[in-house]
Amino acid sequence: MSEHKESTGLADEVRDRIAAELDRLRQRRDRLELEVENDRGMVGDHGDAADAIQRADELAALDERINELDRVLRAGPVSNGDGTLPEGTEVTVRFPDGSVVTMLVISIVEQTPVGREAETLTAGSPLGLALAGHKPGDTITYSTPQGENQVELLDVKLPN
Structure with missing residues (x-):
């Protein structure tokens, strides 16, 4: 349905x-x-x-x-003409600890499906902004309030 x-x-x-x-x-x-x-x-x-x-x-x-x-x-959500990942994009990343996570890109926090908070990524977040324009295989460094982090981009599936 x-x-x-x-x-x-x-x-x-x-x-x-x-x-x-x-x-x-x-x-x-x-x-x-x-x-x-x-x-x-x-x-x-x-x-x-x-x-x-x-x-x-x-x-x-x-x-x-x-x-x-x-x-x-x-x-509705703001369009992504600003160089961010489009809403509905699925990205799979590997964190330094080896964990692999597939996340759904959303425009605003309120679009987070209940129970899937760890699997969503806002396009304007530090990681969301850093991933824009990259391709699978790239290693991306991004800054957060807790310091610099790094992920490897494994897959990107754009919405239809």
Whole structure:
């Protein structure tokens, strides 16, 4: 049985997860917005001011994430005209410890199939960006917050 996809190219399960995440983020945003409004005109020490600034920053980040997910629901994932691997690509890599993993390239984290978190790779992640433009047999070095890593690209299957 094939999964129904909307005109945006998102499977129903993915759309539902994004919609649930949007609902959660909007609820958090509403609560935070009340706190930020209460911060205005409040007189306090530097600690209070720092907390108010942190809440305002979090509010801005929530707005940005809500807008991004809203756009994905309306228009679908961003196209990969930016040199990233296309969504739906399967890559097989060998890590330095010898483990071989086949991963599915996705555009946004919310597209991760439940239970397959270790088998998905976002196109914009450090590894996803590093793999773009390489062919099987290449050894790729990429940077992460934990330091440099290296993989050998064993196979690339582009989506139909």
